[in-house]
Amino acid sequence: MSNPLHINAGRLLGDIADLARIGASDSGGVHRPALSPADIEARAWFRERTRTGGFRPGEDGAGNLSAVLPAADPSARTLLLGSHLDTVPDGGRFDGALGVLAALEVLRTIREAGLILPVRLEAIAFTDEEGTHISLLGSKAAAGLLAEADLEHPHSSREAFAAGLARAGLTPEGLLSARRDPASLAGYLELHIEQGARLEQSGTDIGVVTAIVGIRSFWLTFTGEAAHAGTMPLPDRRDALWGAAAFIGRARAAVLADFMPGTMNCGIISVTPGAFNIAPGQARLALEFRHPDTAVLEEMEAALLALAGAAAEEHGLQLAVTPVGSVAATPLAADMIAAIERAADRLGRSHMRLASFAGHDAMSMQAITPSGMLFVPSVGGISHNPGEVTPDADIVSGANVLLHTVLDLAGAADRGS
Ligand SMILES: [Zn+2]
Structure with a gap:
């Protein structure tokens, strides 16, 4: 308890800085719309980070990218941790990227600590959360919420969508086949920036999301x-x-x-x-x-x-x-809310419950597995903007709460000391 396990802060912050260079815009933000050449480059970079981290890179039919830390029992269920690598046009460095890179860092930290958990851990980057083509595309596909008719009316155009899929080596058939078996899942956790100013204004470290509007x-x-x-x-x-x-x-x-x-x-x-x-x-x-x-x-x-x-x-x-x-409004799982709060308490981080007023991949995942989200502060509440900032200390603190939420859910909180 006196010295709880911590993620490697320098490594995580380095990853965030490296990823922000891919699609970096003149305004200091990131322009990485889903399936654009910059997004394809980011996907390749993430695969390489997965490999150099010592994990087997995975990819499903929807182009959702994974890093996997196996459990002792090969039939163990999977706890998914993730978010998205794509951005809105001229967006920020943290929306989505934080959740994916913190997930990878949590896997690295647990493996380096020699912990063998009773759940399989998978860091996942979902395709096109922002809806360049179809909002929540990858997570909807993974949750089995994607219908053939949804693919007929992309926000972009059918031609642009087809070109994006081809660039990523994806097909409509693959998208419709990416559904995960709910029985194989133990839950889903997503760390994200708040994109509002409630945490900053109240001086709170962690937002525990109760529902998505x-x-x-x-x-x-x-x-x-x-x-x-x-x-x-x-x-x-x-x-x-x-x-x-x-x-x-x-x-x-x-x-x-x-x-x-x-x-x-x-x-x-x-x-x-x-x-x-x-x-x-x-x-x-x-x-x-x-x-x-x-x-x-x-x-x-x-x-x-x-x-x-x-x-x-x-x-x-x-x-x-x-x-x-x-x-529809999506209430998140009570067990996940409680586990995030226990982890924040364990690390001495202040927390408050709040609703998310923006959509997230957790909306899709909650349909097939208990899902939870935690927020870290956004300076000035600025997001979907090159000026999106979350201080380093808050990034590290959020990733550590994510780590300890995983350990709590895996029944390994004590071994994380
Ligand atoms: Zn996001």
Whole structure:
């Protein structure tokens, strides 16, 4: 207890710096979209790091890359540790990379300590988490959540997706065959940067993720009547934008008052006909809202749509509501949450429970195996940006908590002293 096992901080920080050179952008960030030439280079680099670390590199049909530390019993279940190597366009050095490289470092540390665990450990880098082509592509494939129809509508284009797959030596058939047998898995753990400022603002070392938010999206179309902006008296107008504007202010106030830590956003607004001298006849608004609890998300939906209806009525408008899509909230595994908290306590690290308001590979993995996530602070909450920074001390502390969570789950906490 006095001297718990620690990862090799210099080696991990060196790996993060080396990987950040692949796809380094002029702005000081990293441009490594999934299956781009830079991503292919990063994948080759990770395979080589796996080999020089003394592990057998593995790859499944979805291009998910692995480093494996076998257990004493060849039939032992696998505890997966990972994240992703791809980035958003001109993103940062830590989003994804941290989780993959810390996973590899945990495997190296456990092997060097001579610990033989009752679980097989696998560090895994999932393909295209960020959705250059298909969001969470690799983890969805591994979880058996990928359908043939999903491959027909990539965010990029069918041609760009096909070219990316060819570059990585992947095929649609391979993607659809990468499902892991849930019975072979003991769980999944992902270390990630917070991408928000809650840990930094509260001075907390580790965020223990309880759930990943659900998301719902709607088009709201307010329809009134276009009118001369000078001659139509204000009291007689049916200005569609007035209804939309009233709704936006009230929706924000309602979420702040009744649905925290939920969020709402109106990211697109367009009015027609669209001129200085015409009162808008129609206003179209993109509404998205998020909450980690599905029951609350239902309440939010009812409350926000009722506010939109009331704002329309007040201004003599018609309202049309069109659902655009939704992502279910994903509660993470209670056993994993508890194990992460025990590990943080053991290392004397402060921790707090929080929800993730961004999507992660853990969403896919939770569908087939108990999954947990831990966050380390992001300076200023900046992410998906070249200015993404997590201090070295927090990186090392997060990796050590990941290590001790693994030892705890493997029933080897005492041997990690
Ligand atoms: Zn990420």
